[in-house]
Amino acid sequence: MLVVRRLAAAGARGRVGHLESALSVDGAAPYAYAVPDWLADHAALSAADREHGLPPEDLEHLAVASFLLGRDAEVVQLRERALQLYLERGEIERAVRCGFWCGYHLQNRGEIADDRRYD
Numbered sequence: 001m002l003v004v005r006r007l008a009a010a011g012a013r014g015r016v017g018h019l020e021s022a023l024s025v026d027g028a029a030p031y032a033y034a035v036p037d038w039l040a041d042h043a044a045l046s047a048a049d050r051e052h053g054l055p056p057e058d059l060e061h062l063a064v065a066s067f068l069l070g071r072d073a074e075v076v077q078l079r080e081r082a083l084q085l086y087l088e089r090g091e092i093e094r095a096v097r098c099g100f101w102c103g104y105h106l107q108n109r110g111e112i113a114d115d116r117r118y119d
Contacts, residue, residue, distance in 0.1 A: 038065045056082035
């Protein structure tokens with residue numbers, strides 16, 4: 001049985017109204033996990049990015065938040081920035097993953113990925 005309830009008190013990361021889900025299988029103890037507050041995450045990460053820039057992991061999180069909030073114009077730019085930072089660190093697998101997601105988002109928008117952008 002899947003139970004989703006809105007917390008009345010401060011939820012995960014101190015946010016009021018945060019969602020928490022609990023999954024109970026055959027009466028066993030429920031497994032709980034916090035559902036991110038994408039709007040709050042987007043606002044906080046965007047502000048931090050404007051102030052001092054973000055590491056690639058946070059740029060990816062911001063890209064996911066942007067996508068889920070319907071801010072598609074931001075997604076590829078954020079993923080591209082993360083890709084470049086991963087390349088600078090020598091983290092090729094993570095850079096490739098960002099490249100995949102760039103292509104995915106461009107294709108969904110009906111655009112063609114330009115591989116010259118990643119030279």
